[in-house]
Amino acid sequence: VIAAIEMAMGEFVAASLHLAILLFGYAYSGRPFMLGRRGLSEFDAALVMGFLVPRAGADAGGNINAAAWATSGVLFVETIFARLCTAYPDLDADRATDKRTVPAMVGRRGTIVVFVVVGMVIAVAGFFAAPWLPLPPWQYARALVVAAFAMLCAFAIATRFADEHRVTLPVLG
Numbered sequence: 001v002i003a004a005i006e007m008a009m010g011e012f013v014a015a016s017l018h019l020a021i022l023l024f025g026y027a028y029s030g031r032p033f034m035l036g037r038r039g040l041s042e043f044d045a046a047l048v049m050g051f052l053v054p055r056a057g058a059d060a061g062g063n064i065n066a067a068a069w070a071t072s073g074v075l076f077v078e079t080i081f082a083r084l085c086t087a088y089p090d091l092d093a094d095r096a097t098d099k100r101t102v103p104a105m106v107g108r109r110g111t112i113v114v115f116v117v118v119g120m121v122i123a124v125a126g127f128f129a130a131p132w133l134p135l136p137p138w139q140y141a142r143a144l145v146v147a148a149f150a151m152l153c154a155f156a157i158a159t160r161f162a163d164e165h166r167v168t169l170p171v172l173g
Contacts, residue, residue, distance in 0.1 A: 041083070042087060073128075081146060088153075115151070
């Protein structure tokens, strides 16, 4: 309804963002998509929570600028990291129920590699976003801190600390 009103008012960007939020929110577990069971749950959740919702907020505030786009990109990869942190402790249960999260698909060793890669992507995203942001040193430092936490997660899994203390990764995320 909101998107239809926005379309009628000529607010095509807002309507598109709201429709995308609705579609990808439904696609996480709704039939026929069920992205949460097809190995795309972390990506789908990050797309909605880390990109589309912040973009819709920026659009509503009239902030369609380079800083908003750069921040959205960094938030997207950081949200993937957070979603991986909440998915890892459920690895065994997800495998038993055939839920295809990234950790369930790649196992413990593969998840270590995924966390390292995600950490590096966060660091690079922060580096490229920094010139577009009003406070680039702060934003880049924040991205580096989150990237360091991704590396810490990889270390916690490698040493089996994350398996012995199952709340560690969700807290770090």
